[in-house]
Amino acid sequence: MTYALRKLGMLLLTLWAAVTLNFFLPRLMPGSPADAAIAKLSQNGPVSAATRAAIEAQLGVPGGNLLEQYVHYLQQVVTLDFGVSFTFYPEKVSDLVLTALPYTVVLVGIVTVLAFVIGTLIGVLAAWKRGTWMDTLPTLGGSFLSAFPYFWIALLLLFFAGYVGHLFPTSGASSPTAVPEFSLSFIGDLIYHAALPALTILITSLGGWILGMRNAMINTLGDDYVTFAEANGLRGRTVALKYAARNAILPNLTGFGLALGGVVGGSILVEQVYGYPGIGYLLYNAVVNQDYPLMQALFLMITVSVLIANFLVDILYGVLDPRTRR
Amino acid sequence: MKKFPRRSRLLSLVAITIATGLALTGCNIHIESKPDPTIPQDTLLLAADQGSPMYQRNFNPFMANRRIGAAYIYEPLVIVNDVNGDVTPWLAQKVSQPDASTVMFTLRDGVKWSDGKPLTAKDVEFTFNMLKTSPTLDLQGIWQYISTVETGTEEGNQTVTVHLKSADVPAANIIAQTLIVPEHVWKDVKDPGTFTDDNPVGTGPFELGNYSPQQYTMNRNETYWQKDKVTVKHLILPATNGQLAMVTQGYDWGYMYMSDVEKTWGGANKYNRFWFPPGGVISLQPNLTKAPFNNPDVRQGIALALDRKQIADAATEGSMQPATQAGILLPNQQADLDPSIPNGGVITQDVEAAKAAFARAGYHEQDGKLVDASGTQLSFSLLTANGYTDWLRAASQVQRQLSALGIDVKLTQPQPPAYQLALRNGDFDIAMGAYGGLGSQYQDLNGLLNSSNFRPVGQEAPSNFERYQNPAVDEILAKYRTSLDPNETRELGYQLQHAMITDLPVISLYYGGSWGLYSENKYVGWPDADHPYASLKTYTPTALLIFTSLTPRDQTEDKK
Numbered sequence: 114m115t116y117a118l119r120k121l122g123m124l125l126l127t128l129w130a131a132v133t134l135n136f137f138l139p140r141l142m143p144g145s146p147a148d149a150a151i152a153k154l155s156q157n158g159p160v161s162a163a164t165r166a167a168i169e170a171q172l173g174v175p176g177g178n179l180l181e182q183y184v185h186y187l188q189q190v191v192t193l194d195f196g197v198s199f200t201f202y203p204e205k206v207s208d209l210v211l212t213a214l215p216y217t218v219v220l221v222g223i224v225t226v227l228a229f230v231i232g233t234l235i236g237v238l239a240a241w242k243r244g245t246w247m248d249t250l251p252t253l254g255g256s257f258l259s260a261f262p263y264f265w266i267a268l269l270l271l272f273f274a275g276y277v278g279h280l281f282p283t284s285g286a287s288s289p290t291a292v293p294e295f296s297l298s299f300i301g302d303l304i305y306h307a308a309l310p311a312l313t314i315l316i317t318s319l320g321g322w323i324l325g326m327r328n329a330m331i332n333t334l335g336d337d338y339v340t341f342a343e344a345n346g347l348r349g350r351t352v353a354l355k356y357a358a359r360n361a362i363l364p365n366l367t368g369f370g371l372a373l374g375g376v377v378g379g380s381i382l383v384e385q386v387y388g389y390p391g392i393g394y395l396l397y398n399a400v401v402n403q404d405y406p407l408m409q410a411l412f413l414m415i416t417v418s419v420l421i422a423n424f425l426v427d428i429l430y431g432v433l434d435p436r437t438r439r
Numbered sequence: 440m441k442k443f444p445r446r447s448r449l450l451s452l453v454a455i456t457i458a459t460g461l462a463l464t465g466c467n468i469h470i471e472s473k474p475d476p477t478i479p480q481d482t483l484l485l486a487a488d489q490g491s492p493m494y495q496r497n498f499n500p501f502m503a504n505r506r507i508g509a510a511y512i513y514e515p516l517v518i519v520n521d522v523n524g525d526v527t528p529w530l531a532q533k534v535s536q537p538d539a540s541t542v543m544f545t546l547r548d549g550v551k552w553s554d555g556k557p558l559t560a561k562d563v564e565f566t567f568n569m570l571k572t573s574p575t576l577d578l579q580g581i582w583q584y585i586s587t588v589e590t591g592t593e594e595g596n597q598t599v600t601v602h603l604k605s606a607d608v609p610a611a612n613i614i615a616q617t618l619i620v621p622e623h624v625w626k627d628v629k630d631p632g633t634f635t636d637d638n639p640v641g642t643g644p645f646e647l648g649n650y651s652p653q654q655y656t657m658n659r660n661e662t663y664w665q666k667d668k669v670t671v672k673h674l675i676l677p678a679t680n681g682q683l684a685m686v687t688q689g690y691d692w693g694y695m696y697m698s699d700v701e702k703t704w705g706g707a708n709k710y711n712r713f714w715f716p717p718g719g720v721i722s723l724q725p726n727l728t729k730a731p732f733n734n735p736d737v738r739q740g741i742a743l744a745l746d747r748k749q750i751a752d753a754a755t756e757g758s759m760q761p762a763t764q765a766g767i768l769l770p771n772q773q774a775d776l777d778p779s780i781p782n783g784g785v786i787t788q789d790v791e792a793a794k795a796a797f798a799r800a801g802y803h804e805q806d807g808k809l810v811d812a813s814g815t816q817l818s819f820s821l822l823t824a825n826g827y828t829d830w831l832r833a834a835s836q837v838q839r840q841l842s843a844l845g846i847d848v849k850l851t852q853p854q855p856p857a858y859q860l861a862l863r864n865g866d867f868d869i870a871m872g873a874y875g876g877l878g879s880q881y882q883d884l885n886g887l888l889n890s891s892n893f894r895p896v897g898q899e900a901p902s903n904f905e906r907y908q909n910p911a912v913d914e915i916l917a918k919y920r921t922s923l924d925p926n927e928t929r930e931l932g933y934q935l936q937h938a939m940i941t942d943l944p945v946i947s948l949y950y951g952g953s954w955g956l957y958s959e960n961k962y963v964g965w966p967d968a969d970h971p972y973a974s975l976k977t978y979t980p981t982a983l984l985i986f987t988s989l990t991p992r993d994q995t996e997d998k999k
Contacts, residue, residue, distance in 0.1 A: 144856025148863075150503060152824065152855030163580020165901065168503055170575040201495050202504060203633040212493070276687055284679040285492070289654035388492040388679040390652075398491050403856055 116431055124424045131416040136186050139408050140179070145169075146199040149403040186409065195410040200402040206410045209395060214377075216286050217384070217391030220307050221376045224314045229369045231315075232322025233362065239323065240330035240361075241353045251323050259320030264382040267313045271386055274309060281309045284388030310387045314380055318372075322365060329361035336360075363434065367426055374422025378415040475689060480961050480991065482673040486685050486693030487977035490678030493652035498639040499631070500618045501576035507978045508657055508676060511986065512553075512641035513618040516544050516563070518980045522716055522771045522953075522971045524878035526612065527984065530558065530619055530642065532596075539606035539921045542614060546597045550664045552621045554640050560590035560597035565622035567601070567614075573631045581617055584610040606921040608928075609881045616980065644669045644986050653678045668987040671962065685956065692965075693956045694977045696829075698756060700956075710960035710992075714967045714975060715758050717768040718953030719876035721833060723821075723946040724862075724905040725869045728896050731817065732869065736800035738943040742786050743793035744844050745837060751949035754833035761785050762947040766884050766939035768875055771971065775880050777933035784940055786947075793844065809845035818847035819868035824858035830871045833948060862904045865896035872904060873951055880932050881919050888912050888935075888944060907944040962989040 144152075147169040189195055195206035232255075239248040258266075275283035287293070287302050333339060334357050342352045377392060384393035392411060399407035478484055488494070488507035500509040516531040528534065531544040550558040567588045570577040586602045601614055621640050628634045639647055644663050648656035657674040660666070677684075685693050686707045697704050700713050723741070725732035732738065747761030763769050765776060765784035776783065794804075797817070802809050808816045821837065823830045831852065838848040853861065861867050875883040886892065890913050892903035900906065912935070919931045938944075955975020957965045966973045966985065973981035 142856070143853065144858075144860040146856075148856035148859040152859045163583060164503075164578045166580070167575050167578045200491070200504070202502070203497075203635065204495050272683075276683055283684065284681075285653050287653070289651060289677055290649075291651075388681075390493045394492055 117428060120424060120427050124420055127420055128417065131420065132187075132190055132413060133183075135409055135412045135416065136183055138412075139403070139405050142403060144403060146403045146405065149401070150199070189409075190413065196406045198399075198404055198407045200398055200404040200407065206406050209407065210392070210410055210414065213390055213392045213395045216389065217380075217393065218376060220310060220389070220391065221314065221380055222373075224311045225318070225369075225372050225376055228315050228318045229322055229365070229372070232319045233326045233365055235319075236323045236326025236365075237330055237353060237358045237361075239327045240334060240357075241349070243327075243331060243334075248327075252327060255320035255323040257320070258316055259318075259324075261317060263313060263317035263380075264386060266316055267310070267383050267386040270309050270313055282306050286390050307389075310380075310383050310389050313383050313386075321368070325365050325368060326358075326361065329364050330357055333357045333361045363430075366429070366433075370422045370426030370429070371419065374419035375415075377418040478675065478689070479673075480994070481671065482675060483671050483691040483961065484675050484677075484689060485977060486677075486680035486690050486695065486956075488676045488678070489680070490653065492679055494650075494655065494678050495635075496637050496650060496652075497635040498647065499576075499634050499636040500620065500639075501570070501573075501578060501631075503578065506655070508645070508647065508655060508674075509618075509636075509639060509641075510978055510980060510982055511645040511657060511674070512639045512643045512647065513620060514641065514643045514983060515616045515618050515980050517612065517615040518984055519612055519616060519878050520971075520973055520984070521718075521876065521878040521976070521979065521981060522966075522974050523774070524772065524880070525972075529980075529983070530563075531599075531615065534611065534615060536608060536611055536923060539608050539923055540603040542601045542603070542611040543593075544599045544601070544615065545593060546599070547664065548596065550642050551662050552623075552640050552642055553646050553660050553662065554621075554624075555662065556621065556623060558619070558621075558642055560599050562622045563599045563619055564588050564590050565626065566617060566619050567599075569620075569625065569631055570617070575632045579613055579616065581610075581614045584614065608920060608923055609879060609885075612879065613882070618980070644983065645674060648673070665987055670990055671986060689958075689960075690956075691958045691961060692975070692977065694954055694975055695956065696952070696954045697956060700758065704956050708958065708960065710958050712957055712959060712965070712967070714955045714957075714965075715952040716955075716968070716971060716974060717759065717762070717771055717876075717950035718974065719873040719951040720762045720766075720768065720947045721754070721830065721871065721873050721949055721951045722762070723837065723869050723948060724872040725946070726865055726867055726896070727906050727908075727944065728865060729868060731800060731811075732819075734800050735943060736796045737802075737817075738946060740793045740796035740800065740802075741841065741846075742943055742946045743789045743796060744846075745786075745840055745946075745948070746788040747785065747948055749840070750833050750836040753836045754829040754949060755952060759950045759952050762950050764940045764943070764947045765936040766875070766887070766947075767880055767936065768950060771878075772880065775929070775932050777936050780936060780940070784936065790844070797844075804845055807845050808847075816845070816847050818849075820849040820851045822858065822861055822867040822870040823850065823852050824855040824871075825852045826855065827871075829951075834871055837948075863899040863901075865894070865898075865900065865904070865906055870904065872945070874945065876951075876953075880935065881916070881928075884935050884939070885916050885919075888938070889916055905945055907942075909938070909942065909944075912938050912942075959992055961992060963992045964988045964990050 147165065150168050151165055198204050198206050198209055201209060235251045239251045242248055271283060274280045282305065286306050287299070291299055291302050293299060339352060339357050342356050381393035381397050383389070384391045385397055395407065396411045398404070399411060494506060497504065498506050498509045498512065500513040514530050516529060517534060518527045518529050520527070530547055530550060532547040533545040535543045537543065544563065546558065546560055546563070552558060567581070567585065571582050574582065584603050584607055586604045589600050591598045591600060603610060619642070624640050625631065642664070644660055645657040646660050648658045654675065654677045657676070659669055659672045663669060680690065680693065682695065682697055685695065685697070686703055704711050704713055725738060727733050742764070751759050751761050763784035764786050765780060767775055769776065769783055797809060802811055802817055805814065810816050821834050823834045834850055838850060841848050862870055862872065874887045877883050886902040888907050889903060890908040892901050893906055893908050894900040915931050915934050915938070919928055922928050922931065953974045953976065957975060959965070966975060972988065973984040976982070
C-alpha cells in the first residue's frame with residue numbers, strides 16, 4: 114500500500130512540475146501570437162499597422178505580468194477551461210481538442226495495440242525458431258524498417274499508393290461529402306482513409322516490438338526452468354507461451370504502457386503528411402502559430418496521459434513482479 | 440551457423456536494390472491531371488481555402504481567419520485591381536470627392552441581399568459604424584481616417600457621405616474597399632467581434648451551399664445584380680490542397696507557388712495555364728539608425744555589387760524578374776513610372792562603381808577583405824525568416840556576391856514570429872523584407888517611407904522598419920495626400936521614385952510573385968499578362984472581377 118502511495122505522491126509532484134514547465138516554455142519562444150499571425154499574412158503581401166492592431170485586439174494577447182498569468186493558468190488547469198484559441202479564433206480550445214481527439218485515439222490507439230500484439234507474437238516465434246528463416250527474416254526486416262524515418266515511409270506510401278496508384282485517398286479522415294453517421298458505409302469510409310496513415314505507423318513501429326520481444330525471450334529460453342519444462346516433455350507451444358514468453362514480456366509491457374500514454378500526442382509527422390485531422394496536426398498548428406492556449410491544453414493532455422500511463426505500469430509491475438514492491 | 444550472415448547479406452542487397460529502384464523511378468514518374476468526372480462543366484474546383492486540416496465554420500468577412508468563400512459572398516463599394524491600381528465601381532456606382540476630406544458614394548440601384556431584401560445606404564452606414572464599435576474587425580483601419588458618416592439622396596439615388604478627419608485623398612479607396620454587411624442580419628448580433636456568421640447573407644455572386652469541415656460548395660446567387668455576367672454555377676472548395684493535389688486532381692483555379700511550374704502544372708494538362716505578375720518587391724532593408732548603413736555610399740555600394748538577375752533566378756527558379764529601385768512594380772505600374780528614369784530604374788551590377796562607392800565611404804581592400812580606416816572588415820548579419828525558402832535562396836546569393844567583394848555576411852533565420860518581432864523592434868543590421876503590391880503607389884510608399892511610422896530602435900514600429908526619416912519625402916507624401924489633381928499626383932509620384940533611387944532607403948532585389956494557376960478546360964476569360972484586369976488571388980475582392988469575366992469554353996472543338 115505504501116508502495117502505491119509513494120508512487121501517487123511522485124505522480125502529483127511530476128504533474129505539478131510538468132504543468133509549470135508547460136506554462137513557461139511556450140512563453141520563452143520569441144515573438145507573440147500576433148507576430149505569428151502577421152508573419153503568415155505578410156507572406157501574401159504587406160500588412161498595414163491598422164491590421165496589426167486589429168489582430169492584436171482580436172487575439173486578446175494575454176495581459177498582466179507573468180505571475181498573474183500563471184495564477185490564471187493554474188485556475189484554468191483545475192477547471193479544465195483553456196479559453197479561446199488564437200489560431201482558430203473564436204473557437205474554444207476544448208471544442209478543438211474534442212474534435213481532434215477521437216481521430217487520433219482511434220487511429221494511433223488501434224495501430225499501437227496491433228503493432229504491440231503482432232510484433233510481440235512475431236518476436237516470440239522468432240526466438241522460439243531462432244536460427245531458421247523465421248528468425249532471420251523478421252529480425253532483419255524489423256531492424257531494417259525501424260531504421261527508416263517514418264515520415265519518409267509516409268511520403269513514399271502517399272506518392273505511390275495515393276497519387277500514382279490511386280489506391281487510397283491522399284488526405285483527410287473521410288470523404289469530403291460523407292455525412293458523419295453510424296453506418297457501415299461511413300465507417301468503411303473512415304477505415305479507407307485511415308489505411309495509409311495506419312500502415313505507416315504499423316510498418317515503422319513493428320520492428321521495435323519484434324526485436325525487444327525476441328531478445329528478451331532468447332534470454333529466458335536459456336533459463337533452467339525452460340530446460341526443465343522441456344525435459345518434462347511439455348508441448349513446445351506450452352513452453353514457448355506459458356513459460357518463456359510470459360516472463361520475457363515485462364520489458365515490452367513497460368514500453369507498451371508508455372506507447373499508450375503517447376497515443377494521445379498523436380503522430381505529428383504522419384498526421385501532417387496525410388492531412389489527418391488529429392491531435393498531432395493540431396499541435397503542429399498550435400506551435401507554428403504560437404497559440405498559447407491551445408499549446409498549453411495539448412501539452413498538458415499529453416503529459417498527463419504519459420504520467421498516468423507510467424503510474425499504471427508502475428502499479429501493474431508491482432502486481433506482476435513482487436521484487437519491485439520492496 | 441555460417442549460412443546466416445550470407446543470407447542476411449543477400450537480404451540487405453535485395454532491400455537496397457528495391458529502395459534505390461523506388462527512389463529512381465520516383466524521379467521519372469510523370470504525373471497527370473485526372474479531373475474528377477463527377478464534377479460537372481459548370482462547376483469550378485478551387486484551391487482557394489485551406490483548412491488546418493479541417494475547416495472552422497466562420498464566414499465573418501472581417502476576421503483574419505475567415506473562410507475564403509466570404510470574399511465571394513460579401514462585396515465592397517469599389518474594387519481596386521491590385522495589379523495596376525485601376526478602380527472598378529461596384530456596390531457604389533459612383534465615388535466622388537468634392538474636396539480632399541470628403542468622399543461621397545452613390546449606391547447602385549437594384550442590388551439585393553441573398554435573402555431578398557434591398558441594399559440600402561443604411562446598410563453601408565451600419566457597416567462603417569459597426570467597425571467603429573468593434574475595432575477588432577477594422578482590419579483596414581478605416582476609422583483612423585473617418586470622422587463621421589451620413590446618408591442622403593442625390594438625384595433619386597441613395598448616397599453615403601464620409602467626412603474624413605483631415606484631407607486624405609488616397610484614404611477614399613481604403614474606405615471604399617470595406618465589405619458591406621446587411622444591417623437587418625447583423626444588428627441583432629451581440630458581439631460582432633466573436634460572431635462566426637455561420638449562414639452568411641451577402642450581395643455577392645455566390646451563396647454558401649453544402650458545408651462540411653472538409654469541403655464546402657457555393658452556388659450561384661440567382662438574384663445577383665449582374666447575374667447575366669456570372670456563368671459559373673457552382674464552386675467546390677476542399678480543405679486540403681497541396682501542390683500534388685493541385686496538379687493531380689483537376690483543379691480549375693488556385694493561388695500557390697509551384698516548383699518548376701511549366702513541367703508540373705503546365706505538363707499535367709494541356710489547358711493548364713499560369714500567370715505570375717509581380718505582387719511585391721523583395722528587398723534588403725538596412726537598419727538606417729546603425730552605422731555604416733546610415734551612410735548612403737555604403738547602401739550604394741551594396742546595391743551596385745549585386746547581380747539581381749542571378750538572385751531572382753535562384754530565388755524563384757527563373758519565374759520572376761529583377762525589381763526596379765523606383766519603388767513600384769513593373770510592368771504592372773508602367774503608367775506611373777517617370778519615363779526619364781533610365782532602364783526602368785533597375786540597378787545593374789557594376790563592381791567597379793560599387794568599389795568606388797565603398798571608397799567614398801572610407802573602405803578599402805586589404806588581403807581580400809573590405810576594411811575601414813581602422814582595419815575592421817565590413818560585416819553584417821542578414822535577417823530572414825525561417826521557412827521562407829525563396830528568401831533564403833536570395834539571401835544566400837547576396838551573401839555569396841558580397842563576399843566576393845570582401846564583405847562578411849552572416850545569415851540569421853529565426854522563426855517567422857521572431858523575425859517579425861526583430862523587424863518591428865529594429866533589432867537587425869539588414870533584413871530581407873517585402874514592400875508594395877497594394878496597387879497604389881502612395882499606399883505602398885507611405886507605409887515604407889513616412890517618418891510618422893518611424894520609431895527608435897527598441898520600440899515597435901508599425902511599418903517603416905528600416906527607420907527612414909526624410910522631411911523632403913514627408914512633404915511629398917503630404918502633398919500627395921491632399922491633391923485631387925491627377926497631373927500633380929503623377930508628378931509627385933515621379934519625385935518619390937527619384938527619392939527611392941537616390942536615397943536607397945531599401946535596396947530592391949526582385950519581384951515576389953503573385954502565384955496564379957488556372958485551367959482553361961472549362962472556362963476562359965481569366966486575367967493574364969495581356970488582360971491584367973485582376974491578379975489571380977483567390978481571397979481578395981478582385982476574385983469578383985474574375986467571376987464576372989469568365990465564360991464557358993467552346994467545347995465543340997474537342998470533338999474534332
